[in-house]
Amino acid sequence: MPYQDILDGIYNEVFQIENTGKVADYIPELAKIDENKYGIALIDKHQNVFSKGDALESFSIQSISKVITTSLIFSKIGNDLWKRVGYEPSGNAFNSLIQLEYEKGIPRNPFINAGALVIADLMLDHFENPKEYFLEFVRELSENPTINYNQKVVQSELENGYRNAALVNFIKSFDNIKHQPEEVLDFYYHQCSVEMSCVDLAKCFQVFANNGIIPKSNSKFLTSSQCKRMNALMQMCGFYDQAGEFTFKVGLPGKSGVGGGVVAIFPNQYTVAVWSPKLNKKGNSFYGLESLERLTTITETSIF
Numbered sequence: 648m649p650y651q652d653i654l655d656g657i658y659n660e661v662f663q664i665e666n667t668g669k670v671a672d673y674i675p676e677l678a679k680i681d682e683n684k685y686g687i688a689l690i691d692k693h694q695n696v697f698s699k700g701d702a703l704e705s706f707s708i709q710s711i712s713k714v715i716t717t718s719l720i721f722s723k724i725g726n727d728l729w730k731r732v733g734y735e736p737s738g739n740a741f742n743s744l745i746q747l748e749y750e751k752g753i754p755r756n757p758f759i760n761a762g763a764l765v766i767a768d769l770m771l772d773h774f775e776n777p778k779e780y781f782l783e784f785v786r787e788l789s790e791n792p793t794i795n796y797n798q799k800v801v802q803s804e805l806e807n808g809y810r811n812a813a814l815v816n817f818i819k820s821f822d823n824i825k826h827q828p829e830e831v832l833d834f835y836y837h838q839c840s841v842e843m844s845c846v847d848l849a850k851c852f853q854v855f856a857n858n859g860i861i862p863k864s865n866s867k868f869l870t871s872s873q874c875k876r877m878n879a880l881m882q883m884c885g886f887y888d889q890a891g892e893f894t895f896k897v898g899l900p901g902k903s904g905v906g907g908g909v910v911a912i913f914p915n916q917y918t919v920a921v922w923s924p925k926l927n928k929k930g931n932s933f934y935g936l937e938s939l940e941r942l943t944t945i946t947e948t949s950i951f
């Protein structure tokens with residue numbers, strides 16, 4: 648497949664579309680980004696890397712980190728995970744509180760903020776130094792030892808994250824958070840603040856396209872069944888209340904973040920990451936979705 652030509656074509660075409668998105672400004676530190684950044688990277692099953700635009704520039708991965716924390720906990724505790732968090736699409740915004748009360752503090756899935764906070768609580772239980780472990784693991788998957796947390800973004804979320812503070816306290820009132828809310832938020836904001844490029848992200852997600860095996864070391868991280876379930880979660884919940892539209896238009900498991908990143912996988916074929924900071928009304932990268940819709944249409948590589 649002539650991936651480089653395809654990426655070049657998509658990039659040039661999408662750049663012509665008027666971008667009606669808006670950079671996330673509810674985290675003030677994220678609003679400082681140059682909104683015209685746009686990069687795309689694809690890694691095929693032979694580990695060839697194709698890229699275009701700002702594909703090597705690091706950005707805040709935000710909610711994309713939730714896939715990594717969830718998979719770490721899933722690999723540790725297996726199906727006991729589903730006692731603490733569900734695996735159904737929420738049909739609500741990523742930071743919504745409304746389902747939690749009538750579902751008695753069990754978040755619908757691990758990718759909405761409520762679910763990711765429960766996973767962060769589990770990270771504190773299962774790793775002696777979760778921040779260090781998480782960072783090392785992301786570096787291993789991405790084969791990039793320079794990846795790091797951005798403390799300014801952590802601070803910015805701490806100072807402005809009233810909704811997350813509400814969520815974690817509310818879930819604790821149902822006994823589904825064991826640690827102190829401050830500790831959980833501290834870990835959660837660190838995982839969200841990790842900065843990676845499109846190439847790093849495409850490398851990082853190869854494990855999900857590769858049946859749970861980390862390509863570089865050939866080590867099995869997730870069982871085949873766990874890998875299947877992680878991909879199912881990305882398909883159903885990776886884009887919150889736009890998961891249906893992403894499935895309809897792109898047709899791949901994937902995950903977005905409010906830093907403007909989107910990553911998607913085609914099992915056994917490729918991983919792809921796009922970055923463009925302007926977000927649509929559902930909080931997903933406007934150009935990210937435009938790019939991936941074109942990619943799967945041109946290459947006929949949707950899983951459907």
Ligand code: DON
Nearest residue numbers: 709710741839903904905930
């Ligand atoms: O907690 C938050 O709101 C952010 N740290 C992450 C949200 C996010 O990335 C949602 N994704 N589209």
